[in-house]
Amino acid sequence: MTGEGTITPAAPPRRRRTLKAAVTAGLAVAGAVLVAATIWIVSLGPVPLAQTKQISTTVVDRNGKLLRAYAMADGRWRLPVTAATGVDPGYLNLLLGYEDQRFRSHHGVDPLALGRAAVQLLTQGHIVSGGSTITMQLARLLEPRRERSISVKLQQIVRAVELERQLSKDQILDLYLTLAPFGGNLEGIRAASLAYFGTEPKRLSLAEAALLVALPQSPERRRLDRYPDAARAARDRVLDRMVGDGRVSKEDAAVARAEPVPRLRKPMLLLAPHATDQAVSSSPDTSLIRTTLDSTIQRNLELLARDRAAALGPDISIGIIAVDHESGAVLAHVGSPDYFDVRRAGQVDMTRAVRSPGSTLKPFIYGLAFEDGFVHPESLIDDRPIRFGNYAPENFDMNFQGTVPVRRALQMSLNVPAVALLDRVGASRLSARLKQAGATLVLPKDEVPGLAMGLGGVGITLSDLVRLYAGIARLGQTVALREIVRSETEDRDTRRLMDPAAAWQIGNVLIGTPPPENGVHGRIAFKTGTSYGYRDAWSVGFDGRYTIGVWVGRPDGAPVTGLLGRTAAAPILFDAFARTGKLSVPLPKPPRGVLVASNAKLPLPLRRFRPVGELVRSGSEQALRIQFPLNGSRIDAGADSEQSFAPLPVKVAGGVFPLTMLVNGIAVGEIDSRRQRLVAPPGPGFVRLTVMDATGAADTVVVRIQ
Structure with missing residues (x-):
């Protein structure tokens, strides 16, 4: 055709087919790549986060x-x-x-x-x-x-x-x-x-x-x-x-x-190795274990143990436990001066080793005596040669002090007064009470508790001993020591050790014990102990916040000449309190009902303690005995609408006037001339009624008020 314009001829069909085929092929390749990529990605599986x-x-x-x-x-x-x-x-x-x-x-x-x-x-x-x-x-x-x-x-x-x-x-x-x-x-x-x-x-x-x-x-x-x-x-x-x-x-x-780079690796942090080993052993499937320990106190006491052990000799080991006695939380646990010291058996935890406690159980003897009401810290007691069957206790220095106040007898750790009181309290009763409070006592095979346990004739661990002393600081109630934080609702039940009044009196006596040369008087209530043969030296003490226990000796139990609780363990105890970094907290005030008086103002039977064997009576004199109520009886005191209980009559036979009445170890007055008295029960539950005469003779019954 001819004309002014031109007409572009249409693309040949063959070219169109080629373009279409190319596009189709491209899409196919892209699809194949996409499918392959998808298959590859799926084949990778999930992200391996489990590791x-x-x-x-x-x-x-x-x-x-x-x-x-x-x-x-x-x-x-x-x-x-x-x-x-x-x-x-x-x-x-x-x-x-x-x-x-x-x-x-x-x-x-x-x-x-x-x-x-x-x-x-x-x-x-x-x-x-x-x-x-x-x-x-x-x-x-x-x-x-x-x-x-x-x-x-x-x-x-x-x-x-x-x-x-x-x-x-x-x-x-x-x-x-x-x-x-x-x-x-x-x-x-x-x-x-x-x-x-x-x-x-x-x-x-x-x-x-x-x-x-x-x-x-x-x-x-x-x-x-x-x-x-x-x-x-x-x-x-x-x-x-x-x-x-x-x-x-x-x-x-x-x-x-300009700062150099380290050329050697440092050892990984290792604090409280014995405590951490025990924590991991008790929680093997837990990756993060929280403890009650305080790393600052732990580090300070580990350094203290290491320094003192080096001064005492290459074979000497030291164990230290520090606890917050209100909660029972262990703040420091030093099982040995050096975990890797083979000569000292460093991997043996001496806070859990069973050893002879020496005189450190004496405060619990005195505590039960105070609780029973037949002796007071200001009572006089004889320190003189005495024999209990075939057993004749002697003091550590082989001397006798004569007649001394009970307070001084405990502070000086005199053996004869402690054994005399234990004879009155009863060794089996002391053992049962300590076990009730959570301590495990180990006696020689086939033996029963005897008077020798008051001077160390029994085995106990430093951990249990600290628990008992923390019970004194808590006014007579112990709590289990704990090192692992498990939950906010974990069981923290208390156990009875002794009456609050008796516990306070023990603390009041022990805080007057003369301190070692590095200590300050009147800040820490403490007691020392040395086992037979100079094998174990102990010192345990408390203030108003912490209870700390120290053991010193050889892990193999061999004797160490001159190893004494007062010279080896007590200085470490006072240094340990100083290294907690906290000011000493005063002991609690006396609980209600505590009798605070000089010897001259005590009831006559409490002015002097006499062993049972010294109670000499005339032929016409009858032994003191509570006739009513009977021991072990249950009494319905008939609580009224105000929840108060009717007075309980107490009748007594025998004894020498004046006759003093005690309820749960607290004096409440004298028995009248008719040998009877009305007593107001302190509340429902078990009540200990004690009557003591002028010669020191006493009779006790325990009844249940309901």
Whole structure:
């Protein structure tokens, strides 16, 4: 055709078919690639997060401070840590600035970082900065691969996206800080900081922070214990980069470069080894065990034990326990001066070893005597030769003091008065009461409690002894000692040791005991003890807050000439109180009903104690006896609407006037001339009624008021 315009001929059918085939082929290839990629991604399975739960077992104190960590079964150290509370903010600033500046904004992969790394590699011929994000590095740690290939990098990218979908940014950062390699068997910043600097990573210098940023890039080639120069060079490159980015000043970087790098690893923190071993043994499936210990007090008392043991000799061991007696929480547990000292059997926990307590059980004899009401701290008692069958006790210095106040007899730890009181109280009753209070007493095979137990003829642990003394400080109620924090509702039931009035009187007596040369008088109520043959030296004491017990001796039980509780253990006890870092708290005020009087103002029967064998009577005199109520009887006192009880009549036969009436060990007046008296019951439950005559003779019944 001809004309002004032209008509473009249509594309040949063959070309259209070729284009359509190409598009179809392209879509098919893309689909195949997509399907293959999908199959490949699915074949990867879920992100292996289960292994992140495999961490070192850690034991912490009451404030969350690390006492000790245990390596995992394969020998690696991997300690849990959180960026928010466990890591220096300066380190985090360097880490994110050096490794992943857009960590908070990307979704696992940072295209800008990948592009920058590629351009730097092409233009400079070597890697200047990596393109992997923190999330991608975490993915590599979760699925480590030795080879470096495109497929491996793609897998890290896929995993990084999956991690970002499953975890928060803080969780990802915490996992990286826990899993990052730092050379050898160290994983995570916390393990590295403890091994290289001996401190938690909460506070790091700029040099330390830069070093910890550099090490994970090539942990084996920069190991401080093998290649310190390479580690230092890597640290300095981090500092140079941070100066260039404006995150660190030139002056601070110069100071950091001048700081040397550690060349040796430090031993992992090891506080309270015996207590932590026991905690892990009792909670084997728990990765974080919280204890009641106070790391500061624990460290101070461990140093004290080590120093004193060195002065006492290479074979001497020391055990110390410090408790908050109100709660029963153990604040320090020193089982030996040195856990690794073979000669001292350092791994033997001497706080739990059964040893002879010497005279440290005497306060409980006096406490029961005060409770029974036949003796008072100001009563007079004889310290003179006396025989109980075939047993004739003697004092430690082989001398006798004559007639002394009961208070002084306990403070001087005189043996004869203690045995005389135990004879009156009853050895079986003392044993039963101590066991009731939670202590385990060990007697020789086939033997029953006897008078010798008052002077150490029984076995007990330092832990149980401290529990008993804490019961005195608690005015007669003991609580179980605890070292592991299990729950807020754990059982903390109390057990009866003695009456509150008797317990207060014991504390009032013991606080007057003359202290050792390094002690201050009137601050600590304490008692010492030395076992037969100079095998064990003890000192246990308390103030208004803490109870502390000290044992000194040889772990094998061999005698040590001159080893005395007063000269070996008591000075350690007073130093231990000083090293708690707390001011001494006064003992509690006397509870209601305590009789505070001089000897001259005591009831006549309480002015002087006489052993039962000294009660000499004329032929016409009848023995003192409570006729009513009968021992063990139950009495309905008929409580009225106001819950008060009707007076209880007490009738007595025999005895020498005046006759003194005591209810639960507290004097309430005298029996009248008709040998009877009305007594107001203190309340429902068991009540001990005691009548004492002018010669010191007494009779006691226990009745139940209902």
